[in-house]
Amino acid sequence: MINYFSKYKFIFYLCNLILLLEYLYPGSLLGCIIFNNCTIQPQLTSDFIISTNHFYSFFILSVVGFLTYIKANQIIYLSIYLIFLSFLLEIMHYIIPNRSFEYPDLFGNLAGVILPIVVRLIFKKNENFKN
Structure with missing residues (x-):
């Protein structure tokens, strides 16, 4: 599985592109596709403290990224990139029409990365402890 993702980095790039389109679209892109109504946001599970949709999106992107980039220096840059992206995309909701900045969304993004x-x-650490 790890070799598959590291050989085909376009999967990670495609996930990035899909996430960017989803976040920067004014309104709900998934609502337009699923419900034929751009004002309805599909909710996978109910929110608790954080936005679960945002958590799932960044969790999937992070896992695919960590399976794609294996080397230690790549992981550091990837972690910085994902944390920066989670802040940037949520801050962009200030200027995108029909979108709004919300702290539960930001915390969902960060939890999905962290x-x-x-x-x-x-x-x-467990692997190093065994050796």
Whole structure:
């Protein structure tokens, strides 16, 4: 599985493109496709403290990114990129029509990035401990 993603980096780039289109579209792109109504946002699960849709989006992007880039220096740059992207895309909602900046969305973005980072660090530390 890891070799598959590292050989085909276009999967990570495609996930980035889809995320950018989804976030920068004025209104709900998924609502336009699924419900034929751009004002309705599909909700996968109910929100708790953070926006679950945002969490799922960034979690998938982060996991695909960590499976694509394996080297330690690439992981550092990828982590910085994903955290920066989560802030930037949510801040862009200030200027995009029919979108609004919300802290639960921002925290969902960050949680979707930070959870895979923490899990990867735990696995890496466990791997080093075994050796």
